[in-house]
Amino acid sequence: xxxxxxxxxxxxxxxxxxxxxxxxxxxxxxxxxxxxxxxxxxxxxxxxxxxxxxxxxxxxxxxxxxxxxxxxxxxxxxxxxxxxxxxxxxxxxxxxxxxxxxxxxxxxxxxxxxxxxxxxxxxxxxxxxxxxxxxxxxxxxxxxxxxxxxxxxxxxxxxxxxxxxxxxxxxxxxxxxxxxxxxxxxxxxxxxxxxxxxxxxxxxxxxxxxxxxxxxxxxxxxxxxxxxxxxxxxxxxxxxxxxxxxxxxxxxxxxxxxxxxxxxxxxxxxxxxxxxxx
Numbered sequence: 001x002x003x004x005x006x007x008x009x010x011x012x013x014x015x016x017x018x019x020x021x022x023x024x025x026x027x028x029x030x031x032x033x034x035x036x037x038x039x040x041x042x043x044x045x046x047x048x049x050x051x052x053x054x055x056x057x058x059x060x061x062x063x064x065x066x067x068x069x070x071x072x073x074x075x076x077x078x079x080x081x082x083x084x085x086x087x088x089x090x091x092x093x094x095x096x097x098x099x100x101x102x103x104x105x106x107x108x109x110x111x112x113x114x115x116x117x118x119x120x121x122x123x124x125x126x127x128x129x130x131x132x133x134x135x136x137x138x139x140x141x142x143x144x145x146x147x148x149x150x151x152x153x154x155x156x157x158x159x160x161x162x163x164x165x166x167x168x169x170x171x172x173x174x175x176x177x178x179x180x181x182x183x184x185x186x187x188x189x190x191x192x193x194x195x196x197x198x199x200x201x202x203x204x205x206x207x208x209x210x211x212x213x214x215x216x217x218x219x220x221x222x223x224x225x226x227x228x229x230x231x232x233x234x235x236x237x238x239x240x241x242x243x244x245x246x247x248x249x250x251x252x253x254x255x256x257x258x259x260x261x262x263x264x265x266x267x268x269x270x271x272x273x274x275x276x277x278x
Contacts, residue, residue, distance in 0.1 A: 190226075
């Protein structure tokens with residue numbers, strides 16, 4: 001399991017208030033490294049205005065800090081109409097360009113704004129076609145494409161997740177899973193989509209109020225043990241932090257690492273996003 005931190009977890013905490021500008025990536029990356037993470041998921045907005053030379057300097061900083069780039073993330077929308085779909089494809093191409101320069105694992109897309117109850121056949125089919133197009137472009141350079149199941153018509157809908165991945169039908173396409181959406185017990189949903197899991201987004205809360213990982217409605221200790229038992233080898237990403245970012249990030253990583261250390265000797269059955277070791 002690859003423990004990572006998303007720059008989305010830091011953007012609000014590193015500023016001085018709601019009106020603060022988004023902290024530059026060169027401020028965020030040392031926080032990630034100092035907390036002990038080896039990988040970072042990067043929101044595309046935090047690369048706004050970066051040209052090739054800027055990305056090269058970011059890559060050099062990451063190398064110096066011992067950080068790997070996980071997924072380049074963006075909130076895309078393929079469901080609202082052709083214009084938003086076109087913008088989503090354009091955003092994906094930008095993400096792939098950044099992934100190339102930063103040597104990232106791949107990219108992460110949102111399906112769109114429309115939810116399952118209102119999405120029609122046309123928005124669904126358009127989203128499938130757009131993701132296929134993006135995946136075909138990504139696979140030529142070895143990148144994966146993770147579809148965020150916490151948004152749009154995939155949210156809290158395991159059958160829709162499975163049908164969507166089946167229709168896209170690309171070997172480099174998988175899912176980002178949100179255990180908190182299936183609280184208090186996300187294990188049945190997680191097991192159902194396990195062959196397609198590329199990333200798990202980790203947040204917790206109590207009755208809608210954000211909390212530390214070990215204190216919320218989701219039993220992440222049990223979830224981590226089950227993931228280790230199943231041999232999950234994808235990303236396990238913190239996307240929300242409570243308190244001072246550098247200290248809290250380190251404490252949350254240590255909490256997860258301590259559980260993993262106790263279940264280090266587990267079988268590894270092997271599937272997409274899952275280790276093939278034995």
